[in-house]
Amino acid sequence: MSKQRYYQDVAVGDEVTPLVKEPTTRQLVMWAGAVGDYMPIHYDKDFARSRGLSGVIVHGQLVGAFLGQLMTDWIGERGTLRKLSCSYKGMNYPGEAVTCKGGVVKKYVENEQHFVECNLWAENPKGERTASGMAIVILPSRG
């Protein structure tokens, strides 16, 4: 685990350390079991095609969980993820990388808590944003 990130270490415009995930169909099956989402569009290619998709797709919520990991990795053990929002704008397919990225847009202190707001998104290998959103985190302060 990398060293703890503090509020004072962060500036508006900073990049959140990117996270590259490579979901496989096996991972989709594990996710289906872990959250109880057994929609066949995530494991049955023929069914997915019958619903207008070009193949099995990655669960939107799994991409959301990747964005959650992007943030929990970045804030370290003593950071807190307070809010995570994302909209799913396009499909991710198993076998293709999902690159999660973000940037710091705002930092502020409220009720003695040190908040950092980031925008976030997930890209497919063509660089298209398949999900985008924001997160609010609380970081420890050196002060």
Added chain:
Amino acid sequence: MTEASSAIEKLKSKVGVEWEPREYEVGREMIRLFARAVGDSNPLWQDGTIAPPTFILSIGFEQFVEDLMNLTPFNTVLMGSTDIECYQPVRLGDTITVVFKISNLRERQGEMGKMAFMTFDSSYKNQKQETVAKCRQMVIGY
């Protein structure tokens, strides 16, 4: 009236109505399975005593989807968006009570027939009656 439109009428009567609360006890292997499924190797969750924030998505979701699918003729739902607010971490041994509610419903004619855009809210309390998280998600049924 087509099957899809009558189902949407039925769903409309559910908008704003809280579903029956359901309780789930958080076990160690549920947390570990979740972290493995995400491929999240953060040491914080490896022993299964504290759950990653997005773990909340798994609580009661299977039952919710089953209830939703029983109310509709849709054979697929796609996730449109996920918003999570986390007030405190979910821990091993917590008993979480979840309440779901459809808060908004819009319909549209899509290429594959009638589509419904459903927003649902869920709130999660632990055994001490403390709210640990709230979620708002949008799903597209078609």
